[in-house]
Amino acid sequence: MSEIAERIGRIMERIEALRPRGDCRLMAVTKGQRWDRIQAAIEAGVRLFGENRVQECTQKWAVRPDGLEIRMIGHLQRNKVKYAIQVFSGIDTIDGETLAEVLDRHLSRQLSVMLEVNAGEERTKTGMLPTAVRGFLETAGQWQRLRFDGILAMLPQARDSSLGESKRIRGLMQETAELWRICQRERWPWAPLVELSMGMTSDYEWALEAGATIVRIGQGIFGPRQ
Numbered sequence: 001m002s003e004i005a006e007r008i009g010r011i012m013e014r015i016e017a018l019r020p021r022g023d024c025r026l027m028a029v030t031k032g033q034r035w036d037r038i039q040a041a042i043e044a045g046v047r048l049f050g051e052n053r054v055q056e057c058t059q060k061w062a063v064r065p066d067g068l069e070i071r072m073i074g075h076l077q078r079n080k081v082k083y084a085i086q087v088f089s090g091i092d093t094i095d096g097e098t099l100a101e102v103l104d105r106h107l108s109r110q111l112s113v114m115l116e117v118n119a120g121e122e123r124t125k126t127g128m129l130p131t132a133v134r135g136f137l138e139t140a141g142q143w144q145r146l147r148f149d150g151i152l153a154m155l156p157q158a159r160d161s162s163l164g165e166s167k168r169i170r171g172l173m174q175e176t177a178e179l180w181r182i183c184q185r186e187r188w189p190w191a192p193l194v195e196l197s198m199g200m201t202s203d204y205e206w207a208l209e210a211g212a213t214i215v216r217i218g219q220g221i222f223g224p225r226q
């Protein structure tokens, strides 16, 4: 599995080159991956992981090494909430009042969450529209057990490798980062918003330039999904 360690090493070099202040972390996205491959990532030093499904997380991470953070980055169905809060360190896909309400009701402690934003306003994607974010966060103090630690941005996939496409996606990333900073400046006690989770295998270098504090990488670490 040294291949996985090598890929992680190369990604870490890019992160360190673009963010010399060390203010961005690597999240390894482990959906569809076998445990031995995940273990290789842990051995290579990764401490932050993203899973997309509650059941897969329960099976894979039931017994986990100390010091790891496993966050939910897939769409969370309401009927899975009570299992999700048992296995995840945080839920990064709050997309509206309904889910916030159900989560808050099931919790007996504080939980770290992020607001999922549909940055490209795509119909096929989940997440809140950028225009609704500020108003939502302003009232998010009503869910006393949720602490909004950040924004998770969903970006469109580039349709091709043209300059126009890269400009469009980078523009959306800059706008999302600006929205994140504006909300951060509000200093809502329930929303410290320290994290901007943005960028995947194909576009993480742009996200690093735009200010992401977490990049979420799956295939770039583990190779193509089975």
Ligand SMILES: *Cc1c(COP(=O)(O)O)cnc(C)c1O
Binding pocket: 029, 031, 052, 073, 074, 200, 201, 202, 216, 217, 218, 219, 220
């Ligand atoms: C799968 C997934 C990723 C990782 O995508 P890769 O292209 O494999 O890097 C990141 N974020 C979310 C929400 C995902 O579902």
